[in-house]
Amino acid sequence: MAEIRATGRTRRTTKTIRATALAVALTGLLSTLSVGCSNVKELNYTPARMDPEPARTKTKQVSSSLLEMTGVKGKVTEPGPSVTRCREYGDDLFSMSHPWSVYEITDEQVDTGITNLRKALNENGWKITKDGKAKSQAQDPEIYAENDAEQFALHVTGSKKSATGNPMILFKVVSKCFKAESAKSLDGEY
Known part of the structure; x- marks a missing residue:
């Protein structure tokens, strides 16, 4: 009978130790999460929900419309838009960056392209800052x-x-942050 009581006490002691350890672990986790949340900045807008591939397509469309606004014909650099994580605002947020240029043009085409773009931007929803x-x-x-x-x-x-x-016209097109379906959908994106 003494052995059964000792085993019962051992089980209760083990359960108490496990419960205490779990409570300590949860307290540590919750304090870590609350500290992490306080480091996340707030955006001054609501990000559109969009995953990387549709955002990449939209960025290409914006860049293409800007090229059309210049009215300049030349060669265009190939690299497409890339994903940049907006980690300071949340793990599932990202923006698109698309640096590109029009080259094999003349100095006159540079002037014409910038003049055309300046006028067309205002007519197409862009605000020149x-x-x-x-x-x-x-x-x-x-x-x-x-x-x-x-x-x-x-x-x-x-x-x-x-x-x-x-001579060339250099562009850098950058989006605001988009909200991906999940942070996991951004893994492996460039």
């Missing part, structure tokens, strides 16, 4: 613009022929 000269030795024309409806921003520079390069 800066329009002037780049802070570089060449003082190339540059434009910054945003399109709230499409949730994209743009930086474009018209680079004329110089000792270091040929």
